[in-house]
Amino acid sequence: DSGVTQTPKHLITATGQRVTLRCSPRSGDLSVYWYQQSLDQGLQFLIQYYNGEERAKGNILERFSAQQFPDLHSELNLSSLELGDSALYFCASSVNPGGAYEQYFGPGTRLTVT
Amino acid sequence: GENVEQHPSTLSVQEGDSAVIKCTYSDSASNYFPWYKQELGKRPQLIIDIRSNVGEKKDQRIAVTLNKTAKHFSLHITETQPEDSAVYFCAASLNEKLTFGTGTRLTIIP
Numbered sequence: 001d002s003g004v005t006q007t008p009k010h011l012i013t014a015t016g017q018r019v020t021l022r023c024s025p026r027s028g029d030l031s032v033y034w035y036q037q038s039l040d041q042g043l044q045f046l047i048q049y050y051n052g053e054e055r056a057k058g059n060i061l062e063r064f065s066a067q068q069f070p071d072l073h074s075e076l077n078l079s080s081l082e083l084g085d086s087a088l089y090f091c092a093s094s095v096n097p098g099g100a101y102e103q104y105f106g107p108g109t110r111l112t113v114t
Numbered sequence: 115g116e117n118v119e120q121h122p123s124t125l126s127v128q129e130g131d132s133a134v135i136k137c138t139y140s141d142s143a144s145n146y147f148p149w150y151k152q153e154l155g156k157r158p159q160l161i162i163d164i165r166s167n168v169g170e171k172k173d174q175r176i177a178v179t180l181n182k183t184a185k186h187f188s189l190h191i192t193e194t195q196p197e198d199s200a201v202y203f204c205a206a207s208l209n210e211k212l213t214f215g216t217g218t219r220l221t222i223i224p
Contacts, residue, residue, distance in 0.1 A: 002157065043203060043214040056210040090157065100146035100207045105157040
């Protein structure tokens with residue numbers, strides 16, 4: 001157990017809908033990262049927050065947004081969902097900002113869009 | 115941005131033998147190289163990492179080597195065991211972003 005928690009574990013929804021994924025970092029970690037893992041595309045970095053502020057952006061679609069709250073938990077919002085958004089969504093956390101520090105992954109949320 | 119290539123995509127080795135997975139990266143400014151192990155349906159777990167100022171790092175049966183000149187790094191697993199079967203991902207850090215390789219599915223044959 002990495003200490004990073006994610007809810008829900010599974011999510012099934014229809015195209016066009018909006019969902020919110022939640023992540024709580026390890027105690028003491030200020031940075032949260034979101035990744036998408038599709039069967040054929042590996043782990044893709046979406047976005048990073050550090051202490052409430054957006055720190056770095058990857059290949060995140062405009063239909064997706066995220067935020068980090070004062071208690072350091074983070075939410076990833078996915079809207080106008082398409083079949084291709086079906087994937088595992090992981091969040092990870094680290095003590096410091098930037099990619100050059102150990103990142104610990106949560107158990108992931110499996111999103112299925114039908 | 116950074117581009118990471120990982121080979122092979124699948125690897126089968128006899129239990130007790132060694133396994134080697136190789137990655138190359140494109141940007142010489144990348145400075146941190148972690149390796150993750152992911153079992154089916156589970157989270158990626160950090161197993162070892164190396165920074166650009168170090169050439170080699172070992173942790174029991176696992177070692178990572180880094181060649182900055184050639185821009186490649188490798189994972190070495192010795193005395194493989196059935197529980198080593200998993201997908202292994204390399205990654206490189208550039209400008210605060212981790213870019214992952216496409217993964218290697220390692221199967222240990224009893």
